[in-house]
Amino acid sequence: MDYRDLKIGKHGLPTWDALIPNVLHYLEDGNAKNSKMIFKDIADSLKLPKDLREATYPNNPRANMIEDRVKWAISELNTGGALERPSRGVYRISSVGKELLNLDDKELTRNKVHSLPAYVNHKNELKERNRIKGVAEKEDAEENSDDSFSEEMDVIDKLTKQTDKYNNEIAANLLKRIQDAEPAFFENLVVKLLVKMGYKGPNGSSKVTQKTNDGGIDGIINQDPLGTSTVYIQAKRYKDDNVVQRPAIDGFFGALSRVHADRGVFITTSHFSSSAISTAKNFSIVLIDGIQLTNLMLQYQVGVQVKKHLNLFEIDEDFFED
Template sequence: MTSIDYHQLKMGNHGLPSWDGLVAPTIEIGMQKEHWNGKLLKRVVADSLNLPSELRNLTYEKYPDDEIITNRLSWALSKGASAGIFARPRRGMYQVTELGKELFYKYGYDLNAKIIQSQPQYIAHQVEIKKRKEEKGSSAEFTFDNSAPESEDEIHVNSEITLVVKEITKQIENYNSQIADDLLNRIREAEPQFFEHLVVDLLVKMGYQGVNGNAIVTPRSHDGGIDGVINQDPLGTSTVYLQAKRYQANNIVQRPSIEQFYGALNRLHADRGVFITTSSFSQQAIQTAKSFSIVLIDGLKLTNLMLKYRVGVEAKHQFNLFSIDEDYFDYDEL
């Protein structure tokens, strides 16, 4: 097993390496096998650092079951995956990418957060997160009973309800944004065929199939630029054609891709096309799609729709917020 002197690494608090100081050792160990189970990889890396037992087993005061070194290795893998240093070919599995190997050979243990966060994929990922937060912030709406309150007590109660609902809504939106972000990463790491099936499933859930229609994923050898077809009626007189591009965040869809999709639609004499990507579209691509009447769905909108129509996700909890039924306590009517 590789032996690493943890003193060579960038240090954080608690006398342990920082998360970015752990990225290079994780790459070094990760290159020893093609694929790693994430839990095993973190354990092997932690064991390779020759940490004193008190540091190897050190936990957070508030979370005595969480080893600090394991937590930081989780951040190293997560941040590294966002930068394209690690890939997740399937759930719970990691592999070092060509970019990861290139950065390790170039910087060794000097690889740090500044270098990691300057990678194009990481920057694009942060832009996505910012856009998602901005969209959530601008779309947040709270609806309450606007009838005039009858007493100061009722004003106080309604004010408390408003505050509670706002806080709960904020927490739920933050959590769901993290789920949507993870969902997008999972899709990007899946096989292209999986993504094609996913977009067909999504449009079916959205109701585009109709009552008696059908939906198919086009065989890859004969797709002609069309990845999916949704017939909205039994005779296929109303048909939606799909194009699905599974790209990383920094691989923006450009105008030629839209033009090629339009050419495929034109050969079929089709007038309904939906282009879905896990990344985003350039301004020229957006303008071209408008002129061709092609609907565009980028990665942010895709995951928002998946949450809304529950494709690839499931609702874990539901909460009831109660208020007093004033009519029940209206003794004058008894």
């Protein structure tokens, strides 16, 4: 395929959405393939001139532009459920992706990908995260305004909002990764998170219970060496549409009663129904849903790492004092 037959964007290169058909056709054999190989093979297949094939970003000369656009197409298709990620850096086409291949290439647009149920759910989750953090969905009017009270505060405000938006996207992707993992992985994760949050105490202990004998309890954290103060955990790795209902809370309360516990934490990757929430309040059970879970993971840096630190400076007035 000649790149000039595709929609061209900045820098004279095909846009990421123009590469959606290329990605799907490349993976249509159903085999799982390494992402770096996908980036390179698709970019090479476009028959780009040498200068365009090797073009990089001025502020990041190590990032190849066209391969970055292939990467973006893969990311969007994965978010929409058209691609699966069986392991780190490996992708294969899903049943949703195979259905897309029944369409004409001209119909494989960004709008089509963004209308896929999994993508719509992803965007709705982001809206909810942004709502919780008070991040506006559209900031164009504010960003183009010349009426800012303080240019300095405007810059800080914009950086804060963009950082929140970026981290919300990371949190949403993190939740998807957890939902695709094994249940045992999730049980270990929630115990590690609560330990990182300080629930174990300096001399306490923590463990994931054996599945065959957990009695409805997936994790236990002793907050002191003698186990006089214990937190019991139940972890449910559910998809977004599998809402935790009241019977699950009743069951967990029964498990707590059997060990004479006065505190429990119920963690899920999905959501809780209103009846489950009211029941948990009556039983003094703490509930953590998928959004809260991944926000806590970012806050306590569990399963994530800091990508970049930004330093904003101000004048040290004390330095200039006599």
